[in-house]
Amino acid sequence: MEQPGEIKKVSMAVIKRLPKYYQHLGNLLRDNVERVSSQELSKILGFTASQIRQDLNNFGEFGQQGYGYNVSQLYTEISKILGLNTSHKMVIIGAGNLGQALAKYTGFGIYGFDIIAIFDTNPNLVGREIRDIPIYPVEDMEYFINENDVDIAVLTIPKDKTKKIVKAISKTCIRGIWNFTPVEIKINENIIVENVHLIDSLFTLSYHINEGMLQERLLKQKRKIFPSP
């Protein structure tokens, strides 16, 4: 039996669904929809109504029997759960192709994620700006992060430089790392690591494309072992 005042851990499966709830509620809000039931959400999101109610009840009782959920209120609650009610300072480490592309993208700012600096080792890049965001030498990184209370470091560096950078970052006040390198980062548990392993994603796609052919092959093997009469 759960004790009052005890918090049960929310499963990763639930957490991964929260952004979907948030974004769809945002759409409904923009369409001036006032209320929504778990069943209506179910139809568009593709999760069962039961699951949606279970998910939300991990964080509180946001609905009302016979009415459903107030769109605006639920949207606000989920934004708080996701920490989107406060803004976050980000820095990009590595001003290569991907680092520059992320710096140029303005979509993160909409949700309060502000990129305030970029760091690189390349002297041809240091001193320049990307969309008003200055590129500083990587030696200044630790000092800058602590001085500016930076929340998130975006890692877009080559994999052989990752270990060294992670070591340096681990000594700062940084709260989270958004990791675009293929390296598995081991760091103290106070710093959250979120991985975007693009190559894994591409391999998964490749698996599914290949799946049909694979099953053919497995089937043939099995037929050899158990020939049909």
Add this chain to the structure above:
Amino acid sequence: MEQPGEIKKVSMAVIKRLPKYYQHLGNLLRDNVERVSSQELSKILGFTASQIRQDLNNFGEFGQQGYGYNVSQLYTEISKILGLNTSHKMVIIGAGNLGQALAKYTGFGIYGFDIIAIFDTNPNLVGREIRDIPIYPVEDMEYFINENDVDIAVLTIPKDKTKKIVKAISKTCIRGIWNFTPVEIKINENIIVENVHLIDSLFTLSYHINEGMLQERLLKQKRKIFPSP
């Protein structure tokens, strides 16, 4: 009871672990390691030995009692399962920041994913090249895909253009879509969609950063309802 010749569906959880197996086996191979046990794999990958054996047995019997797995052989098998034994033709739709960054990146080619064209509507970009990859007008997309037997379309377009592009792509011989737009793509089931929803990933990171504070707040609420004696 499973019938011979019947294929049981492999769960998504297993599929998502395959790239990790593949990459670590690649490392072992490069280090000239000849054999590896499920227990040794377990230590580095962080999955249980039991799970690793279960996972691999979805696809065949690759090990040998008392010996373990032959690194080179298992690596080859998993590369076949992931479809990495054949090369794949890719096109990038949308030569914006992200599209260009992906085009410049040479890391996909190593695994046989070859970007052979980029498509865009911007007349300032059309006709140019990125790393020898030509940028064509988007009108030529369908013809090009069919003519060149393109396997994968990488979507790096603004969200309001996605629906139209997806409709056009769905008429081609394309096998998979690597979707970097925030749009949920509905398409016929023969075309596989793999999503890279960056903003979801960032929100998940934000959730975890915020988690500590969130729990404090929930705890206080509960204490009000069940005050300590």
Add this chain to the structure above:
DNA sequence: TAGATTGTTAATCGATTAACAATC
């Protein structure tokens, strides 16, 4: 009030872990 829909408990389903006979 009657109808709708929640929050929550119980049942089911699926994935992970444990255990061990088979066998290299």
Add this chain to the structure above:
DNA sequence: TAGATTGTTAATCGATTAACAATC
């Protein structure tokens, strides 16, 4: 042969779905 380690069955754990009393 003795020791090691697999493949696989059984047990456990956790997540999803179903059901329904509570209540707006």
